[in-house]
Amino acid sequence: MTLSGEHLGKRFEARRGRRDQPTHTVAVDDVSFALPAGTTLGVVGESGSGKSTLARLALGLLAPSQGEVRFEGDPLTGFDRARRRAFRRAVAPVFQDPRSALNWRHSIETITTEPLVNVRDGNRRSRRERAARLLEQVHLPRRVLDQRPAELSGGMLQRVAIARALALEPRYLICDEPLSALDVSVQAGVVNLLLELQAGRGLAIMFISHDLAVVRHISDRVLVMYRGRVLEQAPGRAALPHPAPPLHPAPAGPAGLRLGSRPPVAELPAESHGQRGSVVTAYQNRQRLLHERMEQRGVDLVFVPPSGDLEY
Numbered sequence: 001m002t003l004s005g006e007h008l009g010k011r012f013e014a015r016r017g018r019r020d021q022p023t024h025t026v027a028v029d030d031v032s033f034a035l036p037a038g039t040t041l042g043v044v045g046e047s048g049s050g051k052s053t054l055a056r057l058a059l060g061l062l063a064p065s066q067g068e069v070r071f072e073g074d075p076l077t078g079f080d081r082a083r084r085r086a087f088r089r090a091v092a093p094v095f096q097d098p099r100s101a102l103n104w105r106h107s108i109e110t111i112t113t114e115p116l117v118n119v120r121d122g123n124r125r126s127r128r129e130r131a132a133r134l135l136e137q138v139h140l141p142r143r144v145l146d147q148r149p150a151e152l153s154g155g156m157l158q159r160v161a162i163a164r165a166l167a168l169e170p171r172y173l174i175c176d177e178p179l180s181a182l183d184v185s186v187q188a189g190v191v192n193l194l195l196e197l198q199a200g201r202g203l204a205i206m207f208i209s210h211d212l213a214v215v216r217h218i219s220d221r222v223l224v225m226y227r228g229r230v231l232e233q234a235p236g237r238a239a240l241p242h243p244a245p246p247l248h249p250a251p252a253g254p255a256g257l258r259l260g261s262r263p264p265v266a267e268l269p270a271e272s273h274g275q276r277g278s279v280v281t282a283y284q285n286r287q288r289l290l291h292e293r294m295e296q297r298g299v300d301l302v303f304v305p306p307s308g309d310l311e312y
């Protein structure tokens with residue numbers, strides 16, 4: 001049960017421009033990845049390194065110029081309509097900015113249930129119940145159903161976007177910089193939520209970010225991209241049983257990717273949202289999840305102090 005890409009390439013032809021302009025951009029160049037069920041693949045890289053293009057290839061929204069995306073072993077290109085529909089249900093996107101990804105004229109109920117309507121799942125009443133349950137899973141109160149995006153904070157909107165992504169019970173979430181448009185104060189809450197959903201549902205997550213500290217912290221594997229290529233692939237730090245030498249001896253080249261220079265996510269204040277998510281419980285939840293993950297892997301527990309780096 002894996003979503004994978006083999007030697008993916010994506011080249012964009014430039015529109016007819018001046019003669020001295022390049023005729024094409026190679027956005028993704030010979031990138032292979034594997035996202036097994038229930039795991040997190042972190043993708044980091046500076047702006048323009050091809051992360052979003054990789055995400056769109058993985059979602060089947062773009063056709064690769066080279067290589068192929070495989071869904072549970074089989075290339076997407078060979079899918080008939082039924083298999084394509086199953087793929088669309090199984091692999092769901094979460095985009096960077098929920099403010100632009102969600103329709104502002106619609107109620108949160110309509111937004112959350114739209115994927116269900118699209119596949120003619122249930123009736124109005126059953127869908128409202130489903131929407132309420134989805135909101136519960138992302139720790140939003142039921143009253144949000146009747147609100148509109150303009151009434152919610154960025155963090156709450158990203159939770160709505162995640163609830164919507166979960167509507168068809170996907171097994172893979174492709175999250176393209178899901179924190180970047182959010183206030184720093186709510187970022188940890190969204191990370192906690194994704195980890196929690198993963199632990200509860202066995203979701204596989206492709207987590208794209210330009211923040212290596214967060215990615216390294218939550219990922220089983222990390223793929224570092226630079227100018228469309230994979231600069232490095234390494235296990236996420238949290239997966240390592242022993243103190244490891246720095247995973248990323250500062251590679252020459254990528255300016256703007258300052259490795260390990262940001263505080264770990266534990267340092268970020270947790271989000272206060274609704275009645276349930278106090279700062280303290282969000283922090284404790286994250287500790288519990290981390291410990292569970294460590295135990296599952298049979299490695300030493302990791303202690304994450306409220307400030308400072310990971311300690312083993």
Ligand SMILES: Nc1ncnc2c1ncn2[C@@H]1O[C@H](COP(=O)(O)OP(=O)(O)O)[C@@H](O)[C@H]1O
Pocket residue numbers: 012013025026027045046047048049050051052053054
């Ligand atoms: N639809 C497109 N048409 C032409 N060029 C594109 C298109 N999408 C992305 N690119 C180019 O491909 C490169 C990688 O972009 P992108 O995948 O968005 O990077 P990232 O998400 O890492 O910032 C950039 O140079 C970008 O300008």
Ligand SMILES: [Mg+2]
Pocket residue numbers: 051052053177
């Ligand atoms: Mg991008």
